[in-house]
Amino acid sequence: MNDTPADQVRLPRETKGKRPRFFDDPAIDQMMTFMLELTTEVAVLRERMDTVERLLDERGSVTRAAIEAYQPSATVEAERNAWREAYLKRIYRMHPPV
Amino acid sequence: MSLKVTRMAAQPSEIPVPNIEELFRPTHDERARQGMVSFIRKLAIIDMRRSLKEDYENRIEPQLDREGRKPADWQAIEKAVEHENTYRFYSAVRYNAQEMCYLSVQPAVERALPAMVGLARELAVRNPAGGSLRLNPTLELPKYITALDVHLTPGWVHSEHTADDVAQAAVVSFGGKVFTGQHPYRKRPGVVGESIACWIRKKYPNFAPRRILDLGTTSGKNLLPYCTAFPQAEAHGIDVAAPVLRYGHALAEHEGIAVHFSQQNAEQTDFPDGHFDLIVSSFFFHEVSLKATRKILAECKRLLAPGGLMVHMELPDEASVSPYENFFWNWDTHNNNEPWYTAFRAEDPVALCTAAGFDSSRSFKTHIPDIASFGEERYERFMRGELPSPAHGAGGWFVFGAERD
Numbered sequence: 001m002n003d004t005p006a007d008q009v010r011l012p013r014e015t016k017g018k019r020p021r022f023f024d025d026p027a028i029d030q031m032m033t034f035m036l037e038l039t040t041e042v043a044v045l046r047e048r049m050d051t052v053e054r055l056l057d058e059r060g061s062v063t064r065a066a067i068e069a070y071q072p073s074a075t076v077e078a079e080r081n082a083w084r085e086a087y088l089k090r091i092y093r094m095h096p097p098v
Numbered sequence: 099m100s101l102k103v104t105r106m107a108a109q110p111s112e113i114p115v116p117n118i119e120e121l122f123r124p125t126h127d128e129r130a131r132q133g134m135v136s137f138i139r140k141l142a143i144i145d146m147r148r149s150l151k152e153d154y155e156n157r158i159e160p161q162l163d164r165e166g167r168k169p170a171d172w173q174a175i176e177k178a179v180e181h182e183n184t185y186r187f188y189s190a191v192r193y194n195a196q197e198m199c200y201l202s203v204q205p206a207v208e209r210a211l212p213a214m215v216g217l218a219r220e221l222a223v224r225n226p227a228g229g230s231l232r233l234n235p236t237l238e239l240p241k242y243i244t245a246l247d248v249h250l251t252p253g254w255v256h257s258e259h260t261a262d263d264v265a266q267a268a269v270v271s272f273g274g275k276v277f278t279g280q281h282p283y284r285k286r287p288g289v290v291g292e293s294i295a296c297w298i299r300k301k302y303p304n305f306a307p308r309r310i311l312d313l314g315t316t317s318g319k320n321l322l323p324y325c326t327a328f329p330q331a332e333a334h335g336i337d338v339a340a341p342v343l344r345y346g347h348a349l350a351e352h353e354g355i356a357v358h359f360s361q362q363n364a365e366q367t368d369f370p371d372g373h374f375d376l377i378v379s380s381f382f383f384h385e386v387s388l389k390a391t392r393k394i395l396a397e398c399k400r401l402l403a404p405g406g407l408m409v410h411m412e413l414p415d416e417a418s419v420s421p422y423e424n425f426f427w428n429w430d431t432h433n434n435n436e437p438w439y440t441a442f443r444a445e446d447p448v449a450l451c452t453a454a455g456f457d458s459s460r461s462f463k464t465h466i467p468d469i470a471s472f473g474e475e476r477y478e479r480f481m482r483g484e485l486p487s488p489a490h491g492a493g494g495w496f497v498f499g500a501e502r503d
Binding site (some may be wrong): 006017080 | 125126127130131134135137138141146149153157168181182183184186188189190191193195196198201202204207211212215216231246247250251252253257258259260261263265269280422432433435444466
């Protein structure tokens with residue numbers, strides 16, 4: 001039995017098992033991880049900005065608590081999904097195969 | 099919302115049963131992160147997968163064909179594409195997206211954990227819906243569960259980080275929602291069970307199972323639809339991993355559905371002979387060793403009552419799909435920590451059933467439509483043989499099983 005208190009559990013972030021390499025240079029595999037995480041963080045920032053703008057439109061003021069409590073409607077979520085899709089398309093612009 | 103449920107003098111049915119999943123409260127930014135990861139996952143599994151296939155069909159294969167080296171099987175296809183950028187970027191994005199699904203939910207699971215553990219513990223005592231939870235702390239976890247973190251989920255379904263832990267179940271459940279968030283054919287949890295239950299009811303209209311068993315049930319999400327389809331039946335779910343059983347029990351009690359969860363290895367259960375009329379599983383056999391698969395199917399034969407039915411949703415076997423599709427499916431073997439995937443798919447599921455003692459003429463493998471995306475009206479036409487089922491993973495599900503004499 002594990003006696004760590006539930007409020008002190010830190011879940012493992014690394015996977016047990018050999019990590020595959022897809023590129024000749026493992027640094028590129030590592031760079032892909034950095035890039036995808038960065039792609040995600042930019043989207044997080046952009047969504048926070050979007051929430052701020054929407055709150056300002058609706059109420060004329062904004063607080064951190066209001067950002068945290070903001071629940072997007074289905075329409076807002078659909079707009080955000082369209083943005084996410086287009087955003088990824090802009091970033092992952094693959095060169096034609098040669 | 100109060101997270102504590104106190105025992106009251108009222109009838110069990112009058113006490114509202116909190117939903118353990120509502121205790122998961124990601125922050126604004128965590129939700130944004132999860133939303134984005136769903137799209138990265140879709141980019142890989144839909145868009146980049148399509149680009150790779152087009153590149154293979156339009157450029158790579160014709161070029162090899164001209165050189166007299168056209169790939170004849172999935173291994174040759176893998177070799178032909180593994181140094182191509184379309185394959186490398188598809189694989190790298192897919193692998194990272196898989197990891198990010200779980201990473202994006204872990205902080206919120208950690209914060210929710212004390213309340214989740216408390217609720218699951220409470221419901222395991224109270225059983226307001228009439229289900230039960232039977233754990234066996236001395237059960238030895240098979241090596242095929244513990245050797246690798248399957249699906250790149252750190253800690254997979256079995257790891258326990260605190261007493262009465264449910265964390266891995268929550269990570270798998272919410273990580274799974276991120277994983278399928280933008281997938282066109284994984285519209286809701288339990289849709290596999292829902293699809294098979296619908297198919298059984300149409301194909302066997304007089305079938306009325308008294309007891310149902312779901313193997314490798316994890317949190318029972320694919321078992322609950324069978325309870326709705328066959329409300330008179332007693333439902334049992336087994337798994338070797340305690341965290342998912344605790345969590346699944348809490349979920350079922352919240353849904354008001356009586357499910358009996360027990361921690362058992364499907365290779366050898368403690369149920370009496372002929373105890374079940376319906377035995378099911380989903381996404382299960384390819385996660386266990388081939389040796390275990392054979393033992394589990396033999397155990398199904400022992401547990402199934404005369405006139406009973408066994409239906410397992412699985413990956414299509416190698417012989418059922420093209421070499422290119424085999425190459426696509428087998429990617430997971432080394433890249434998604436699913437070491438038994440290729441070996442399981444190389445077997446004919448009907449032959450596996452026959453080897454386990456089922457009648458070959460009453461064993462089957464087939465595709466059935468996904469109920470959420472196919473729709474009721476088209477389903478009727480499928481049952482009349484007027485429409486084919488979409489392929490596995492593209493609006494259909496591959497199933498195999500047997501009818502018991």
